[in-house]
Amino acid sequence: QVQLQQSGPGLVKPSQTLSLTCVISGDNVSSSSTTWNWIRQSPSRGLEWLGRTYYRSKWHYDYAVSVRSRLIINADTSKNQFSLQLNSVTPEDRAVYYCARVVTYVGVFDPWGQGTLVTVSS
Amino acid sequence: DIGMTQSPDSLAVSLGERATINCKSSQSVLLSSNNKNYLTWYQQKPGQPPKLLIYWASTRESGVPDRFSGSGSGTDFTLTISSLQAEDVAVYYCQQYYSTPYTFGQGTKLEIK
Numbered sequence: 001q002v003q004l005q006q007s008g009p010g011l012v013k014p015s016q017t018l019s020l021t022c023v024i025s026g027d028n029v030s031s032s033s034t035t036w037n038w039i040r041q042s043p044s045r046g047l048e049w050l051g052r053t054y055y056r057s058k059w060h061y062d063y064a065v066s067v068r069s070r071l072i073i074n075a076d077t078s079k080n081q082f083s084l085q086l087n088s089v090t091p092e093d094r095a096v097y098y099c100a101r102v103v104t105y106v107g108v109f110d111p112w113g114q115g116t117l118v119t120v121s122s
Numbered sequence: 123d124i125g126m127t128q129s130p131d132s133l134a135v136s137l138g139e140r141a142t143i144n145c146k147s148s149q150s151v152l153l154s155s156n157n158k159n160y161l162t163w164y165q166q167k168p169g170q171p172p173k174l175l176i177y178w179a180s181t182r183e184s185g186v187p188d189r190f191s192g193s194g195s196g197t198d199f200t201l202t203i204s205s206l207q208a209e210d211v212a213v214y215y216c217q218q219y220y221s222t223p224y225t226f227g228q229g230t231k232l233e234i235k
Contacts, residue, residue, distance in 0.1 A: 037224075047172070047215060047226035064223045098171055107219040108162045110183075112171035 002026035004099050006113040012093075013122050018086040022099030022113050029075045029082055030055045035102045036082045037109065038073060042095035052102070053082055091120045124148055124218050128227035134235040141203040143230045145216035150196045153220065160220035163192055163201045165212045166229075172215060176201065208234065 008020035022036070029036060035054035041047050051063040053073045063071050072085040086093060097116050100109035125148035135141040151160045159179035164172035174183045176192035179199055189204045203210055211234060216227040 046228050047217070049222070049224040049226075052222075062222055100171075102219075106177060107160060108174055108177045109164075109172070109217075109224075110174040115171050 002101060002111055004101065004111055004113040006097075006099055006116050008116055008118075010117055011119050011121065012089050014090055014120055015088055018084070018089050018093065018097075018118055018120075020084045020097055020099070020116055020118075021081055022083070023079070023081045024101075025080075027101065029080050030077050032056060033104050035104060036073075036075065037100045037102060038071075038084045039098045039100055039109065039112075040095040041098070041115075044092075045095070048095075050084070050086075054104075089120045094118060094120050123223055124151065124221060124225050126216055126218055126225050126227040128214075128216060128230050130230060131228065132231040132233065134233045135203075135206045136235045137208065138205050139235075141206050141210070141232055143201045143214050143216075143232070145194075145199040145201070145227050147197045147199075147218055151218045151220040152196050159195050159199070160218055161192075161194070161199050162217050162219060163190075164215045164217065165210075166215065167212045175214075203232075206232075206234070 003025045005023045012018045035052045037052040038050040050067055051073050053061050053075050070087045075082045099113040127146045129144045161179040163176040165175050166172040175186050175190050180192045191202050193200050213229045213231050215229050
């Protein structure tokens with residue numbers, strides 16, 4: 001059974017960097033049949049897909065336009081995990097952040113991490 | 123981007139009655155080469171991540187009770203709960219995975235009348 005365990009701070013200061021990690025068990029971050037995604041949820045924006053990474057002979061990255069200039073997603077094969085770094089955060093970035101797997105022949109988000117509520121405040 | 127619009131925003135149904143939630147996409151999510159609709163439904167309860175219910179618009183995920191069913195094609199889709207149970211109180215979301223950016227409906231809050 002695949003499980004995703006998120007970690008990272010719940011409070012970030014404005015203009016600083018939000019960093020979250022998602023540790024994978026039961027699957028491999030380098031799998032050629034999956035993608036690894038970050039999604040956030042807030043009352044104002046609902047569920048919003050942020051971006052993904054996946055390995056197909058090399059690493060690929062796709063980002064939502066809304067965060068493209070501020071977001072970096074990385075994979076760490078030695079720890080079987082992937083991460084999110086969102087730079088220059090503002091109070092608008094307050095949300096619950098989720099990591100999630102997509103198995104490409106099915107295409108849906110399953111499973112999800114447990115979620116991390118991130119607040120942006122000084 | 124493909125816009126997803128659900129209706130209604132909230133719904134109150136009596137126990138044992140049918141609940142119907144609609145989802146409309148701004149463009150077709152049907153891929154003609156494989157005749158599959160890239161549309162999924164999730165259920166979310168407070169404090170939990172969304173849970174996969176239905177994919178390919180009508181395929182029930184393993185373990186999901188058969189009172190949940192999905193239908194529709196192209197741009198118009200429906201999630202039906204045939205006989206509402208107390209544990210079905212939740213927010214339901216549709217999502218398209220036809221193209222990135224993946225997009226979600228705004229959610230439908232289902233309550234007991």
